[in-house]
Amino acid sequence: MEDTVDEDPVESDPRLLFFYTYLSKTIKFKVDKWQKMMGNEEFKNIIMSFLDDPSNNVLIIRMTSAGVLMPSLSFPSVGRSKASYFIRKYPEPITPENYQKLLIYGDIAPKPVDELAVLVEEVFLPLLSNPGNHKYWPSVVVTDVKNHVNNLRSIVYKVRGEINGQTLLPMPEGIDRVFKVEESLISSRGEDCDLQLKSAIEGAVIKWAKQVNEVIRQQSSQVFEAGGHPIPVAGVREAREIDRFLKPLKKRIEAIESTDFDEIAKLLPPMLHVLCLTWVHCKYYCSSTKVITILKEICNLLIEQANKYLDPSSIFQGDIDEMIPRLKTVITVLKDFKYALFCSLVKIREDYNSHGGSCHHSDISSNLLGDQPLDSTSAGLSEDLM
Structure with missing residues (x-):
């Protein structure tokens, strides 16, 4: 019916x-x-x-x-x-x-932002940029209106990208005639230069640099701190890149988890070396904050393994002759871990310097041990272990 x-x-x-x-x-x-x-x-x-x-x-x-x-x-x-x-x-x-x-x-x-983008691009921009509509406008007003509508287009373009999990760089005003201007510039041997387009491109590049810098400074944990509830779709590409680097590290950590605590000392240097390589070569883990987070998690793992090895509930009830060697083993393993960490950091820095690069990764040691340099810290650890 x-x-x-x-x-x-x-x-x-x-x-x-x-x-x-x-x-x-x-x-x-x-x-x-x-x-x-x-x-x-x-x-x-x-x-x-x-x-x-x-x-x-x-x-x-x-x-x-x-x-x-x-x-x-x-x-x-x-x-x-x-x-x-x-x-x-x-x-x-x-x-x-x-x-x-x-x-x-x-x-x-x-998705109203998509509609707004079409409205700005197909209606506002052609309408307000059409010279036929500027007949009775002062030149100052024409310039100001065109600047505002182009800024609006750039903002909408940028916001639209952020909503879709992308970093979009808005094009400068007049980019559609860039090839024509290039031909004129070449034929005149640099004398015929479109200063207006040149200025627009320079301004756009400055905005791009600022926009890219903001993205580079972002941390994945910021969305949680701001009370957000992100979903994984936006980070699929990043996750794939990270997974490629963290898979070898996962294998090393799983080996430590499945090995008796008194035998894991030999597994620590290879694991820390893989972590440092990830830190240097993975563009999503070049931030010391992320590496320090992993280091804290590894420390928590060692604490948990040591806790199981010692069994605190029976530490004062068992035979003291049996417990003291276990305590010494735990202390030795933890010192080995600390020493292996800083040896790996020193090696990474030396490799950087030997290839003509300037290593900026010493901020991990600053976060962990204040202002002590890597070399003096490692030397002090060596003396402690002797």
């Missing part, structure tokens, strides 16, 4: 029938969804308030994730589903006689 709207004083209102007809074509719902919304006194009052009260300029009706039609008198701050809007042209009550002349209506996509 074809869906129809029951004939009653409310549903027979031409204004409401217009809403129903339009929404059923755009949002595509069955008649019972509409009836449930109109049967809700609160929702019904919102719709009637928009129609009768000229101070309410906008009506938004959207389908929630639960499949419920929900009206509101303002644009939703967050929306994951398609919605429709009805806007009052003039501050007058909307009556059955004037609703067709008084309403502007349309749809809101689940």
Whole structure:
């Protein structure tokens, strides 16, 4: 049976029938969804308030994730589903006689930033950049308006990329004529230079450098500190790169986990060497903060292994002649770990310097042991172990 709207004083209102007809074509719902919304006194009052009260300029009706039609008198701050809007042209009550002349209506996509990007690119930019529209404008106003609309386009482009988990670098104004300018520059042997385009490109490069620097400084833990709830899709590429470097490290750590504590000392230097190589060569782990996090986790693993080896619940109940060697073993292993760590750091720095690079990785030692340099720390450890 074809869906129809029951004939009653409310549903027979031409204004409401217009809403129903339009929404059923755009949002595509069955008649019972509409009836449930109109049967809700609160929702019904919102719709009637928009129609009768000229101070309410906008009506938004959207389908929630639960499949419920929900009206509101303002644009939703967050929306994951398609919605429709009805806007009052003039501050007058909307009556059955004037609703067709008084309403502007349309749809809101689940991703409004994408719509905004199209609106800026296809409407605002051509409209405000067209010389035919600048006929009676002062030159200062023309320049200012063009700068503002191009800045708006760049911001929307950048934000759109961030929402999609990408770093997008906005192009400078006039980039479409760059090849023509290049030909002119070459044919004139550098005399015919488009200074306006040159200035726009230089400004864009400065913004790119700042934008890239912000991305490089980001830490994956920042989204959690800010109260965010990220999903893994945005970091798939990063995860693949990290996985390629951390797989060898995982094997070394698993070997330590499956080995008796009194035999793991020989496994520590290879594991730490792999960690340092990851630190140097993996672009996502070149930050000392991330490496220190892994080091802390490795320290926690050693503490846990030592705890199992000593069995604190029976340490003062067993034979003292048996417990003292175990305590000495734990102390020795932990000292070996500390010494192996700094030996690996020194070796990495020496390798950097031998290839003509400037090693900036000494900040790990600063974070762990204050301002002590690697060499003096390692020497002090050597003396302690002798």
